[in-house]
Amino acid sequence: MGYFLAVANRKGGVGKSTVSVMLAHAFAVWGGKRVLLIDLDAQSNSSLILTGNAQWIEAQRTSKNVAAYIEDKMYGQNPISDYIQRGVGDIETDDGKAPPIDLLAGSLRFEDMQDELISHYSLSARSFRIAKERCAEHFKRALTSSGRLADIIILDCAPGISNATAAALRLANKVIVPFRPDSVSEFAVDKISTIIEGKNAQGVAEIPPTERRYRCLANYVRPGGQDQIYIETISADHPTLNTQLPMLPDLANAFYWAEERQTLTEKYASALSPMNALYKELSASLPL
Ligand SMILES: Nc1ncnc2c1ncn2[C@@H]1O[C@H](COP(=O)(O)OP(=O)(O)OP(=O)(O)O)[C@@H](O)[C@H]1O
Ligand SMILES: [Mg+2]
Structure with missing residues (x-):
């Protein structure tokens, strides 16, 4: 069974999709793992980063997307593999090969489908x-069946x-919980920690940090004192990765799909070093 890694925060615009794709790239290229990314957000940002506009539109037309899969599962037993796109992404390994990254694309119909x-x-x-x-059980059953298709299944969650x-x-x-070091993030992290652990704040506090199912990740970190103060406040109550992702234009640029495959060094440029630190920290601490 593959390892399920969700990337989530109730708060929007904290880097969930950026981190999801970055981890897909890192584990596929550096770790040689088979990666499946499931895009659980109607905005479909991680799908767009991995396939570009034209291929994403095609995935809507041909129903190769997560809304079609979950909806069809109400009426039949279509296997998840029918809905997955193989070998996606604009990355190549140093020896010019496409890394093993598959995608269950996001869909604009995702919210309507949940109402249905x-x-x-x-x-x-x-x-x-x-x-x-x-x-919720329907979703869980539907997503669980992806576990046999990859070594790591990354779940990019909507805000x-x-x-x-x-x-x-x-x-x-x-669960990786990216956050911005600012005054409201503390509340967002407090809240999602209670949902992840299924306990109130007091109950969460009683679980030793290393045994919790989530790790926080500071993103958009700027030099100077204030950001570190916010990060220290969060890490006092929540397990937080040592790696911090700086605010970098190169990381913002990596959000865009390129027509031709590039190496990780070309795609991430100055963001490659923090990305590598994140990969090393996670692969050393998770059973992957
Ligand atoms: N460390 C960073 N430095 C600079 N830009 C960043 C960084 N991390 C993310 N970004 C940019 O911030 C924007 C929001 O990031 P992203 O879409 O990954 O966040 P999100 O949490 O998935 O948002 P949403 O809640 O809308 O799904 C994107 O334009 C992305 O390129
Ligand atoms: Mg997103």
Whole structure:
């Protein structure tokens, strides 16, 4: 069974999609792992980074996307492999090969599909709560079947806590929580930690940090004192990776898909070194 790594934060624009794709690249190229990225966000940013616009539009037309898969699973048993795109990305290894990265693309229909799923389960459930629970189970079952397709399954979650994100958080072996070092991030991290661990804040605090299912990751870090103060505040209460991702134009540029495959050095430029530090820290601490 592959290792499920979710990248999540209720807060938007903290680097979830950037980190998801970066980890897909790192584990495939440096780790030689088979990686599957599942894009659980209607905005489809990680799909667009990995395939560009034209291929993403094609994935909508041909129903090779996560909304079509989850929806079809209400009525039949189509295998997840029918919906996956193989060998995606604009990266090549140093010896010119395409790394083993597969994608279950995001879809603009993802939010409507979640509403339809709730209606479907509401027909037979006695209460909304039960319908929601069945809906989350449906997601979990559907996503679990991806476990045999790759060594690492990266779940790029949408901001907020949708049924899909709730299911991803339940399924994940580990959750990476990227955050911006600012005054509101502390609340966002506090909140998602309670959802991941399924306990209130007091209950989370009683779990030794190393045994928690999540690790925080400071992103957009600028030189100077203030950011480190926010990071220290969060890491006092939450397990936080030593690696910090600096605010770098090269990391923002890596968000864009290139027509021709490039090496990691070409794509990430000055962001390669923090990316490598993140990869090394995770591969040393996770059973991958
Ligand atoms: N360390 C960084 N330095 C500079 N730009 C960054 C960095 N990390 C992410 N970005 C940029 O910030 C923007 C938001 O990042 P991203 O889309 O990955 O966040 P997100 O959490 O997935 O957002 P959403 O909640 O909308 O899904 C993107 O334009 C990305 O290129
Ligand atoms: Mg995103």
